[in-house]
Amino acid sequence: MTNADSIAVPAIVDAVIRSRRSVRAFLPTAVPRAVVEELLDVARTAPSNSNTQPWFVHVLAGEPRRRLCEALLRSHEADALPPSTHFPAELPADCASRQAEFGVRYYAALGIDRADAAARGRQSGRNFAFFDAPVGLIFTIDRSLTRHSWADFGMFVQTLMIAARARGLDTCPQVSFVRHEPVIAQLLQLPPGRTVVCGMSLGYADPDAAVNELGMPRAAVGEFTVFRGF
Numbered sequence: 001m002t003n004a005d006s007i008a009v010p011a012i013v014d015a016v017i018r019s020r021r022s023v024r025a026f027l028p029t030a031v032p033r034a035v036v037e038e039l040l041d042v043a044r045t046a047p048s049n050s051n052t053q054p055w056f057v058h059v060l061a062g063e064p065r066r067r068l069c070e071a072l073l074r075s076h077e078a079d080a081l082p083p084s085t086h087f088p089a090e091l092p093a094d095c096a097s098r099q100a101e102f103g104v105r106y107y108a109a110l111g112i113d114r115a116d117a118a119a120r121g122r123q124s125g126r127n128f129a130f131f132d133a134p135v136g137l138i139f140t141i142d143r144s145l146t147r148h149s150w151a152d153f154g155m156f157v158q159t160l161m162i163a164a165r166a167r168g169l170d171t172c173p174q175v176s177f178v179r180h181e182p183v184i185a186q187l188l189q190l191p192p193g194r195t196v197v198c199g200m201s202l203g204y205a206d207p208d209a210a211v212n213e214l215g216m217p218r219a220a221v222g223e224f225t226v227f228r229g230f
Helices: 003-019 033-043 062-078 094-109 118-133 147-166 176-186
Strands: 058-059 136-141 168-175 194-203
Touching: 003 147, 033 058, 033 147, 058 062, 062 118, 062 136, 062 176, 094 118, 118 176, 118 194, 136 147, 136 176, 147 168, 147 194, 168 176, 176 194
Parallel strands: none
Antiparallel strands: 058 136, 136 194, 168 194
């Protein structure tokens, strides 16, 4: 590798990572199966504890995607399943303030008054249409595995998203699917013992959608890091 390469490669990788964002409005442009397979082939190189590779992925497009979306939307509208608890009852103060800021920015970009529960509910339902992305993914893991394997799964998902972004594709990881696991389990015929980690929308971002330009702020390195021995 030349000196120029040693400078250019980190800049390219950094640019790809920094350009990743959660996209919530997609174009109908199809994504070929070969491209999705390529992304998964890259993602499978993610690290895992003792090489256990705890991930499993269902990739849906076309009619199977449509059927799942319809079933999930019916479940969302019925609102009969217990709410998912992906956060504790009381978030730590720093996390809570960031969550609140996200809500303000998100609904403002959509032109939705945060007091309008009906409009917020309809927008939440957009998750279950994969925000119109042509490809939907559902990630599952063996229920018996611990948080360490879930950390492995997170690295797999992030690697997939970065690989997608490097190819001009966009994604949105969605924990909202977890609440509707019974619906997903039935339609995808999940074997006993497997549980849903999250879903993901995959496709090409709608460049005209304001919701895709949230630009959420991130804490500075000094706010979450302690250096010792430097």
